[in-house]
Amino acid sequence: MTPHFGLPEFGFLLRGLQWTVLLTLVAFVGGCTAGLIVALLRTCGRTTVEWIVRIYIGIFQGTPLLLQLFVVYYGLALLGLKLSAFVAVAIGFTVNASAFLGEIWRGAIQAVPRGQTEAAMALGLHYSARMRDIVLPQAIRIALPATIGYLVQLIKGTSLAAIVGFIELARAGQIVSNQTYQPLLVFGVVGAMYFILCWPLSWWGSRVEARLALAGQR
Amino acid sequence: MGYTPDFSVVWHAMPALLWGCVGTLGLALAGMTLAMIIGVAGVAARDAKAAWLRAIVIGFVEIVRNTPFLVQIFFLFFALPLVGVKLNPTATAIIALGVNGGAYAIEIIRGGVQSIHKGQIEAGYALGLHKGQVFRSIVLKPALRAIYPSLTGQFIMLTLTSSICSAVSAYELTSVAQRIESDTFRSFEVYFFVTFLYLAISWLLMAGFAIISHRFFSYPTR
Numbered sequence: 001m002t003p004h005f006g007l008p009e010f011g012f013l014l015r016g017l018q019w020t021v022l023l024t025l026v027a028f029v030g031g032c033t034a035g036l037i038v039a040l041l042r043t044c045g046r047t048t049v050e051w052i053v054r055i056y057i058g059i060f061q062g063t064p065l066l067l068q069l070f071v072v073y074y075g076l077a078l079l080g081l082k083l084s085a086f087v088a089v090a091i092g093f094t095v096n097a098s099a100f101l102g103e104i105w106r107g108a109i110q111a112v113p114r115g116q117t118e119a120a121m122a123l124g125l126h127y128s129a130r131m132r133d134i135v136l137p138q139a140i141r142i143a144l145p146a147t148i149g150y151l152v153q154l155i156k157g158t159s160l161a162a163i164v165g166f167i168e169l170a171r172a173g174q175i176v177s178n179q180t181y182q183p184l185l186v187f188g189v190v191g192a193m194y195f196i197l198c199w200p201l202s203w204w205g206s207r208v209e210a211r212l213a214l215a216g217q218r
Numbered sequence: 219m220g221y222t223p224d225f226s227v228v229w230h231a232m233p234a235l236l237w238g239c240v241g242t243l244g245l246a247l248a249g250m251t252l253a254m255i256i257g258v259a260g261v262a263a264r265d266a267k268a269a270w271l272r273a274i275v276i277g278f279v280e281i282v283r284n285t286p287f288l289v290q291i292f293f294l295f296f297a298l299p300l301v302g303v304k305l306n307p308t309a310t311a312i313i314a315l316g317v318n319g320g321a322y323a324i325e326i327i328r329g330g331v332q333s334i335h336k337g338q339i340e341a342g343y344a345l346g347l348h349k350g351q352v353f354r355s356i357v358l359k360p361a362l363r364a365i366y367p368s369l370t371g372q373f374i375m376l377t378l379t380s381s382i383c384s385a386v387s388a389y390e391l392t393s394v395a396q397r398i399e400s401d402t403f404r405s406f407e408v409y410f411f412v413t414f415l416y417l418a419i420s421w422l423l424m425a426g427f428a429i430i431s432h433r434f435f436s437y438p439t440r
Contacts, residue, residue, distance in 0.1 A: 062374075062420035063413045064381035066392065070409040078221055078406050152284065159286035163385055170288050183296035191285045191293060198284035 005185050009176045013186075016172025017193050019086075023158045023168060026090045028151060031097020038102025040131070043109050053102070060099035066160050068096055073164050085166040093158065100150050108143035109135060145212065148205035152198045159194070169193060227402045228411045238394030239415055245311060245390050246377040252316025253376065257323025264328060275324065282321035287382050290314055295386050311380070311388035319376045326372060330365035363435045370427040374420050381416070391415060 003009065042053040060068065072092035076083055083091075112135050120130040162171035173190035177183040228235070264275040282290065291314040298305060298313070305313070334357055342352040384392035395412040399405050 059417060062378075062417045064378040064392070064416055066381045066384075067409055067413040067416060071406070071413055074406040074409060078223070080221075156284075156286040159288045160382065162288065163382075170286060170292075173289070174292070177292075177296075184293070184300065187289055187293040187296065191281075191289045194285045194289060195281060199280060202280075202284055 002181055003179055005176065005180045005182050009180060012176055013169065013172050013189060013193065016167060016169040019168040020155065020158050023090060023093065023161065024155050027093035027097050027154060030094035031101050034094060034098030035101030035105060038098050039105035039109060042102060042106040057099045057103045060096055061103070065096060065157050066163060068092060069160055069164055085164065089161040089164055089166050093154065097154060101147065104146045104150060105139060105143050108139040111142050112138045145205050145209035148201055148208065152201050155198055156194065223407055224404060225407050225411065227398070227404045228407055231398045234394055234398065235391070235412065235415060238391035239419060241389045242377065242380055242391040242419065245308065245315065245380045245383060245388065246373065248312045249315025249319055249380065250373050250376055252312060253319030253323045256316060256320025257327045260320060260324035261327045261331060264324060279321045279324055282318055287318050287379055288385060290318055291383065291386055307386045308388040310386060311383035314383070315376055315380060318379070319372060322372055326365050326368045330361040333364045334361055366431060366435060374423050377419060377423065378416065
């Protein structure tokens with residue numbers, strides 16, 4: 001007797017959705033913190049440091065997210081760390097986010113007119129005050145659309161945790177689909193849940209981008 | 219602890235891994251070709267007179283861009299046989315990659331078409347060029363040049379995304395790696411090495427695209 005797709009199955013998917021959201025939030029907050037460091041190192045003016053960070057970013061941009069997850073997942077286990085699946089994939093996504101957000105913010109920091117930095121230097125502001133009070137507030141505005149775009153990528157990317165075996169929305173969908181033999185209905189619902197999560201963000205992102213483009217014309 | 223990484227398994231599996239690379243490139247190339255067809259057709263339909271046709275294209279682009287590729291490929295994997303299309307996993311993967319890439323291609327190509335001003339075409343005719351010449355050197359080449367960076371970037375993204383096709387066991391590098399892993403239990407070594415194979419693939423593609431760009435698109439525009 002196979003169960004049909006009903007309320008209990010829907011509830012199971014919703015619990016998967018919760019894990020997707022939690023995983024995204026943890027990776028995004030962690031990725032923002034680490035990404036800021038990456039962006040600052042990438043623009044610090046020291047050639048060796050900048051090159052190392054550049055290679056770091058290049059590796060993450062040039063390899064599949066799935067393989068990055070595999071390497072982190074099995075690599076951490078190799079180091080003798082006994083971590084839960086959640087912590088392991090969260091670390092994987094955080095490292096990936098640090099590279100992508102770092103590159104986005106690198107571009108934003110460099111897009112702030114050079115005169116701003118020079119004026120701040122002329123006023124005698126040192127590095128931390130210059131960054132905190134002059135450059136970063138302007139860079140955040142420039143980086144906002146791309147950052148939102150990456151957040152959408154991240155939500156979709158967390159589905160790959162399913163392949164490593166962590167039960168989030170996509171994995172929950174696979175399980176329910178195997179139980180009910182109604183793959184189209186189940187993956188349709190799962191897709192709709194992702195869409196409800198991502199689409200408002202995409203819409204917001206393109207609005208912010210349009211507003212920024214308008215401000216740039218003035 | 220007491221675990222010593224042993225990369226000799228990777229060395230022994232080298233021929234299989236290199237064939238996996240060929241599989242990945244083939245998958246990506248076939249997927250991108252389909253994506254371009256969908257992209258061109260989509261752009262034509264996106265600016266069609268019929269409102270319902272425009273709505274379908276917009277809906278298609280939004281749905282594909284706001285759902286994970288993994289869910290898309292699972293959906294197609296089960297949906298295609300229901301509509302009478304029985305394909306092996308690799309063919310299914312090509313269709314999934316094409317559909318996914320197509321949604322992005324529509325946006326990219328549309329941007330390129332819009333970058334050509336009408337006045338430029340009129341200027342071409344005023345200079346006495348005939349229709350084919352105008353299309354080739356005033357519409358097609360500048361439009362291709364405008365979208366070239368995004369399009370090649372999309373191709374590399376598609377190549378990396380194709381690793382997810384291992385979830386339906388299509389023939390490509392990641393599923394080859396998974397098979398070697400289950401034979402040898404050397405998970406870390408295999409995946410670590412394969413990650414760098416992917417890096418080599420994307421660097422090769424980037425270098426190739428840069429050469430093509432230099433050969434065909436390096437002319438002054440003003």
